Amino acid sequence: MSTLIGRRLILAVVTLFIVSLIVFMGVEALPGDTATAYLGQSATPESLASLREEFGLNAPVHQRYLDWLGGVVKGDLGESMSKRKPVADLIGNRFRNTLVLATAAALIGIPLAIVLGVIAGLTRDKWPDVFVSTTSIMGMTLPGFVTATILIYFFAIRLEWFPAITLVPSDVPVLELLPNIVLPIITLTLIMVAHILRLVRTNMIDVLTSDYIQMAKLKGVPYWSMVFKHALPNAMLPTINVVALTLAWLLGGVAIIETVFNYPGIGQLMITGITDRDFALVQGIAIILAVIYIALNLIADVLSMILNPKLRTARGH
Numbered sequence: 001m002s003t004l005i006g007r008r009l010i011l012a013v014v015t016l017f018i019v020s021l022i023v024f025m026g027v028e029a030l031p032g033d034t035a036t037a038y039l040g041q042s043a044t045p046e047s048l049a050s051l052r053e054e055f056g057l058n059a060p061v062h063q064r065y066l067d068w069l070g071g072v073v074k075g076d077l078g079e080s081m082s083k084r085k086p087v088a089d090l091i092g093n094r095f096r097n098t099l100v101l102a103t104a105a106a107l108i109g110i111p112l113a114i115v116l117g118v119i120a121g122l123t124r125d126k127w128p129d130v131f132v133s134t135t136s137i138m139g140m141t142l143p144g145f146v147t148a149t150i151l152i153y154f155f156a157i158r159l160e161w162f163p164a165i166t167l168v169p170s171d172v173p174v175l176e177l178l179p180n181i182v183l184p185i186i187t188l189t190l191i192m193v194a195h196i197l198r199l200v201r202t203n204m205i206d207v208l209t210s211d212y213i214q215m216a217k218l219k220g221v222p223y224w225s226m227v228f229k230h231a232l233p234n235a236m237l238p239t240i241n242v243v244a245l246t247l248a249w250l251l252g253g254v255a256i257i258e259t260v261f262n263y264p265g266i267g268q269l270m271i272t273g274i275t276d277r278d279f280a281l282v283q284g285i286a287i288i289l290a291v292i293y294i295a296l297n298l299i300a301d302v303l304s305m306i307l308n309p310k311l312r313t314a315r316g317h
Helices: 002-028 034-042 045-054 061-073 087-122 127-141 144-158 174-180 182-208 211-218 223-236 239-252 255-260 266-275 279-307 309-316
Strands: none
Touching: 002 061, 002 279, 061 279, 087 127, 087 174, 087 182, 087 223, 087 239, 087 266, 087 279, 127 182, 144 182, 144 255, 182 223, 182 239, 182 255, 211 223, 223 239, 239 279, 255 266, 266 279
């Protein structure tokens, strides 16, 4: 087990190094010039040269990458050119806000998806299954911004129950932030439930039709005891990785949702950084999200090996 975990850690570090290179080169490939975008119409050859010298933009690409990577390893994400502040300071409150949004959506969405998936699996081809499956397909098909727009129209414009956009600053206390994020939470929850639900349903059906469950039925094991003690735990094992991926997506893939609702999160900040050609800001956010994504996948992988002896044995070979 320790050898397998060690291999996963090494693979995670190598993956993170490759991702850092891709992030840096991807940001470098963005069209436009950072210095020109920052100075705008007031740019002169002298001011452009001074700004490039200040932020080290004149150095070769490989040197800038090594300097940036060295800073990241030390916890220094660089300085934002457009904001004239350390990137870490800009990300702080924004990351907290995204974490609040993602946590709220996960606490609601994951249990709901599991419950609905189990119900759909237990009532295969009956009306609860048909209703839940049809609804989940619609949730998976509709883009997030479309779902957000529909919710805004009905609950913010027509019914006036919730604000359409978030108007609080990024550093507002969490308790003041919560009343403004009901619609973003609902939007993310609907998207998340649709994906997890389908997997839980499929796993439940596969487990319920397996040989050992059929044998348990023949031995007279009570139905609900069989479901909760045998079928459900085995159906949940393959879901661990999907839940981890969903949590990573919630933290890093909510840029469009945050933009629609004007939510002061890390996704919206990245969109702003791309618009301003603020390379240090974009790179800093991207590498943080990459670390989270890889860490969550590593945790899910390790949990799968610990909880599933068959999987652990197979991977050991």
